[in-house]
Amino acid sequence: MLPLIKLGHSELMVSPVGIGAMSLKGGTNKLNLDILKHAYDSGFNFFDTADLYERGMNETLIGQAAAGVRDKMVLATKVGNQWRSDGSTWDWKATKPYIIKTVESSLSRLNTDYIDLYQLHGGTMEDPIDEIIEAFEQLVEDGKIRYYGLSSIRPNVIRTYAEKSNIVSVMMQYNLLDRRPELLFPLLENNNISLIGRGALTQGKLIDKPIDNYLQLTSGEVGHAKRNIDKISASLGISKMQLLVSYVLGKSVRSVAAVGVRTLAQLKELTAIIPSLSPLDEEIYQELERGLRKLNYTDHLN
Numbered sequence: 001m002l003p004l005i006k007l008g009h010s011e012l013m014v015s016p017v018g019i020g021a022m023s024l025k026g027g028t029n030k031l032n033l034d035i036l037k038h039a040y041d042s043g044f045n046f047f048d049t050a051d052l053y054e055r056g057m058n059e060t061l062i063g064q065a066a067a068g069v070r071d072k073m074v075l076a077t078k079v080g081n082q083w084r085s086d087g088s089t090w091d092w093k094a095t096k097p098y099i100i101k102t103v104e105s106s107l108s109r110l111n112t113d114y115i116d117l118y119q120l121h122g123g124t125m126e127d128p129i130d131e132i133i134e135a136f137e138q139l140v141e142d143g144k145i146r147y148y149g150l151s152s153i154r155p156n157v158i159r160t161y162a163e164k165s166n167i168v169s170v171m172m173q174y175n176l177l178d179r180r181p182e183l184l185f186p187l188l189e190n191n192n193i194s195l196i197g198r199g200a201l202t203q204g205k206l207i208d209k210p211i212d213n214y215l216q217l218t219s220g221e222v223g224h225a226k227r228n229i230d231k232i233s234a235s236l237g238i239s240k241m242q243l244l245v246s247y248v249l250g251k252s253v254r255s256v257a258a259v260g261v262r263t264l265a266q267l268k269e270l271t272a273i274i275p276s277l278s279p280l281d282e283e284i285y286q287e288l289e290r291g292l293r294k295l296n297y298t299d300h301l302n
Contacts, residue, residue, distance in 0.1 A: 002015040002016070002017070002042075002043035002044065002045075002274055003015075003016065004016075004045070005254065005256070006254075007074075007117070007147075007168055007169055007194050007256065008147075008149075008167075008168030008169050008192055008193045008194040008254070009168055009191075009192040009193070010117075010146070010147045010168040010169075012074050012116055012117065012146065012147060012168070013045075013074075014045060014046040014074050014256055015043060015044050015045050015046050015256075016249055016255075016256055016257065016277070017044065017046075017245060017249075017256070017257045017259055017270065017274060017277070018044060018045075018046030018047060018048055018074075018076075018196075018256055018257070018258045018259070019036065019039050019044050019046070019047050019048070019258070019259065019260075019261065020048050020198055020258035020259055020260040021036070021047055021048060021049040021053070021058050021061065021062055021260075022048075022049070022050070022053050022058065022260055023260030023261060023262050024036075024058065024061060024260075024261075024262065025054065025262075026054075027054060027057035027058070027060065027061055028057070028060060028061045028064050031263075031264075032061055032065075033061070033064060033065055034264060035261060035262075035263070035264055035267055036061070036062070036065035037065055038264060038267055039261075039267055039271075040065070040069060040072075040073065042267070042271040042274075043271075043274070044271075045072060045073055045074055046073075046074045046076070046256065046258075047062055047065075047066075047073060047074070047075055047076065048076040048077075048171075048196070048258045049061075049062050049075075049076070049077050049078075050077055050078035050079075050081075050119075050121055050151075051077060051078065051079060051081070051102065051105065051106050051109075051121075052078065052081045052083070052090060052121060055083050055087065056105065056106075056109050059077055059106055059109035059110050060109045060110075062075060062077075062110055063109055063110040063111035063112065064111070066110070066111065066112070067111065070111075070112055073116075074116045074117065075110060075112065075115060075116050075117070076115075076116060076117035076118075076119060076149075076196075077106050077110065077115055077117075077118060077119070078118075078119040078120070078121035078151055079094075079098075079099055079102050079103065079106065079118060079119070079120065079121055080092060080093065080094040080099070080120050080121040080122050080123070081093065081121055081122065082098070082102075092122060092124075094120060094122070094123065094127050094128075094132055095128060095131065095132070095135075096128070096131040096132060096134055096135040096138075099132065099135040099136070099139070100135055100138065100139065103115070103118065103139055103144050103145065106118075107144065113143075113144075114143060114144060114145060114146060115144065115145045115146070116145075116146050116147065117145075117146070117147050117148065117149055117168070117169065118136065118139065118145040118147075118148045118149075119148065119149040119150060119151045119169070119171060120132065120136075120148070120149075120150050120151065120152070120161075121151050122151065122152060123150060123152050123154065123157040123161070124154070124157065125154075125156055125157060125160070125300075129160060129161070129164065130164070133161075133164060133165045136148040136165070136166075137165075137166070140166075147166075147168045147169075148165075148166070148167060148168070149167045149168055149169035149170060149171065149196070150167050150169070150170045150171070151170070151171040151172075151196075152170065152171075152172070153172050153173065153180070153181075153297070154297075154299075154300035155183060155184060155297055155300055155301050156300045156301060156302055157300065158170055158172075158184055158187070159184070159187060162187050162188070162191045162193060163191075167193060168193060168194065169193060169194045169195070169196050169256075170184070170188060170193055170194075170195060170196070171195075171196040171197075171198060171258070172184075172195065172196075172197065172198070173197070173198050173199040174195060174197035174198070174199065174200070174248055174255075175197070175199050175200050175201070175202050175244065175247070175248060176202065176206065176225060176229075176244060176247050176288055176289070176292070177202050177205070177206070177214045177215070177217055177222065177225060177292075178199065178202075178214075178215060178295060179289075179294050179295065180295050180296060180297050181195065181197075182251070182294075183296070183297065185251065185253040188253050188254075189253050189254075194253075194254045194255065194256060195253050195254070195255045195256070196255075196256045196257075196258050197248045197255055197256065197257050197258065198257075198258045198260075200244055200245050200247075200248040200257045200259055201241065201244055201245075201259065202214065202244065205222055205226070206222070206225055206226050206229045206240065206244060207229075207240045207241060207244070208240075211223045211226060215295060216295055217293065217295070221292065221293060224291055224292060225288075225292050228287065228288055228290070228291075228292070229243060229244070229288070232284060232287055232288060236284075238273075238276065239269070239273060241269060241270065241273055242273035242276060242277065243280075243288075245257055245259065245270075245273065245277060246277055246278065246279070246280050247280065247285070247288060249277060249279070250278075250279035250280050250285070
């Protein structure tokens with residue numbers, strides 16, 4: 001079994017590496033169900049989805065996989081985006097009535113009477129933030145959700161919710177190539193809020209995918225980072241995947257890595273590294289980051 005850690009200031013005990021179900025396409029097919037069931041059997045207990053993913057089919061997949069073991073899983077989903085009736089795209093719709101109403105659809109698809117972690121899937125400073133917080137607090141009081149969090153990369157939005165609400169987590173992309181969230185680590189630490197880091201494996205660019213630009217980093221900079229990964233993983237005698245996941249988990253803020261897998265082979269590789277995951281020595285962090293430009297958020301700072 002995987003060791004469990006507390007998520008933020010909640011009572012939720014989660015595996016430090018969770019399964020990000022967004023990568024599982026095609027709804028409730030046999031492969032997807034097998035992956036999720038194998039993940040649970042291997043000790044993963046934290047599963048993240050959203051009502052937006054495949055127009056709710058991803059939630060339905062998680063609900064079916066949780067049948068019979070629901071009380072042993074920590075299920076996280078998200079709210080705030082509404083698909084248009086023609087399915088062409090979605091619109092941002094974060095209001096108290098919408099959140100209160102929409103949770104019922106997620107509960108039904110997840111085949112459960114409560115959601116462990118309900119996350120606002122985005123957010124702007126123009127939103128009725130006090131009203132949104134009231135909605136989440138009401139859902140906690142009503143027993144529909146246990147805790148709530150935020151999925152956002154906007155520093156001003158994250159700062160506002162950290163200061164005004166009871167969020168227990170913030171989901172952001174965080175990895176060796178995208179260290180922008182470190183700007184917010186002191187805020188999260190001071191408020192006992194966990195980081196749920198997505199994208200730890202950098203879309204495979206630092207493992208086995210062709211080297212390419214990544215955000216504002218050039219292919220040359222990505223190549224430099226990959227050479228660091230190759231050298232350090234070889235010297236430590238660990239896989240590149242283990243090194244990248246350890247990087248995310250070992251920073252000072254309490255972190256959970258939500259990792260997406262698409263095949264049973266990928267899940268087996270992820271499972272194999274878990275017993276050996278441990279914080280990296282400070283000099284390893286420095287070596288990984290040496291010569292690699294640190295990106296910064298340029299919008300939504302204040």
